[in-house]
Amino acid sequence: MLVAVVVAICAGGCWDRREINELSFFSSAAFDLEGQERVLTVEYIKPSPAGGGGEGGGRETLPQRQAIIDSEKGATFLEAGRQGALGMPRRAYLAHAAAILIGEEMARYGIKEVLEHIDRIPEFRRTTLILLTRGPARDEVIMAQSGLEKNLGREITGLHKWVQVSGYGFIPNVNHVFYDLSGEAGSTVLPVLELAPQPYPPLLGRGGTAGGTGGATAPKAETLLTARLNGAGLFYRDKLVAWLNAEQTRGWSWVRNKVKNAVLTLSDQNGSLVSLNITDSRAKTEVEYRDGLIRGNIKVKVEGNLLEEQGYQDFTKEEAVKYLEEQAAARIRAEITEALRAAQKAGTDVFGFAGALHRRYPKVWRQVENNWRDEFQRLPVTIEIEAKLRRTGMTGRPLKPGGGS
Known part of the structure; x- marks a missing residue:
């Protein structure tokens, strides 16, 4: 009887509930090393506006990422993440993280800290995609743009599905990296994510001044910095040692x-x-x-x-x-x-x-x-x-x- 009562009390309560409107969902994150400090840059999915209204008609604008960026420093990545809570009105939820990026300096120092951080936090999944950047990964997360997807995490997820049709690219998940580094050779390969300028159709209503023929000059195309794969990094143990084109x-x-x-x-x-x-x-x-x-x-x-x-x-x-x-x-x-x-x-x-x-x-x-x-x-x-x-x-x-x- 006592056991039945205890089970009923624990099973019937809502003590561990998490309301969706009180959560901020991870989309992607960047791990960098700056001197002796660890830098954690997180892309959160921006909630859609109430009422579901669109962006309106008429004059078009450049595609806006549906994301909010937070970048913090700390002695450890966990400390940097908790610093972000000082300005975050919602609780961070990590289980939906699509991808993580590792900066070059952090990769040369060793990615063991990043893998340990991911593996010890219960909400992180080993199916999270993992990539490398030349230079700070923070810059890629902040500056990336896209006209097809609303955030960088979804952009990388799409690349993971379709990039292998070219033969030049692949994106492993965290579990693959653990498997490689724990194998006999202790080596692995991580793809390099970079931002490449791509043309974007000119904005409506941005014709130039009247030309010599009496008409308006053609509007100029805008430029987007979109994510793409370009080469890979070779790792021995957990350190970046060379690049592949x-x-x-x-x-x-x-x-x-x-x-x-x-x-x-x-x-x-x-x-x-x-x-x-x-x-x-x-x-x-x-x-x-x-x-x-x-x-x-x-x-x-x-x-x-x-x-x-x-x-x-x-x-x-x-x-x-x-x-x-x-x-x-x-x-x-x-x-x-x-x-x-x-x-x-x-x-x-x-x-x-x-x-x-x-x-x-x-x-x-x-x-x-x-x-x-x-x-x-x-x-x-x-x-x-x-x-x-x-x-x-x-x-x-x-x-x-x-x-x-």
Whole structure:
């Protein structure tokens, strides 16, 4: 009876309720290091105005982010976050955080503090996306604009869904980073988020002064700073040690099966440009131990369709198809080679060789585990690429104006 009464009292109350109109929802956050102080910059979702009225008709304005920014400093990130409570009329709610950004200075110092902060707070989720910035991440959160989404968090969430169709980008979540850093190699890769200027249609009613022809001059287009991915950062343990450019990032992505789609711009037998759309990519990383030497092997198989041609190459002929497949294989091999060279120079095994060695040769792994970084830097690696052109779109022969054959 006593147990039943206690359970009934606890289950029937509203002592832990959280009213929506008393909460401020995280959308994204930036973690920076400034001297000895930690800087936490938070983007909160701005509540919609009561009554649901729109922005009104008539004169258009630049798209306004539906967000409020708060940036605070402290000896720790938790202290900085609590400083924000001094000017926040609502309780911060973290469970809806879409993404976190880590500034370059913080990344070089070590992201362990950031990961610990996220992992120890119950409201944060390990599915939160994580990215890197060149320079302070605070600037990206404050200055980012967008005409499609209302806040930076939603913008990054959209990028996460669609960026892999290019092959140049990927966005991991916090759990992926924990998994990588706790693995045999202790290395990971974080994509770089940057702001790029993009044109925005001119505002209505902003025609210039009367011109020489009697009419008003054309209004000038505005410019937005929109978020985009550009390259990645290599981490050894929890510290940023090197950068990858866009091509090197895709080279790494081929090997780690991050490429869902990609476009390869190649030359046909006549020297004209063609675009091959990669529709399937599968890769495998292997190691072999023989005669006291560890060797690595990367195997990649890709399939694609021809979707654009600038010349007059007839791809119904087998030799034309074979030549294009060889060109595709050479291009992918070059991208992987550049990425591998950068990773070996930095001593960051982000290709999975350490894990492959541990699984296949556990005794050998125990012998080289403590100096694997040095072993990886001199690891000989062979790269095998198999490319297949499956289709040439809706036609095999290009259009020849004038009716020529």
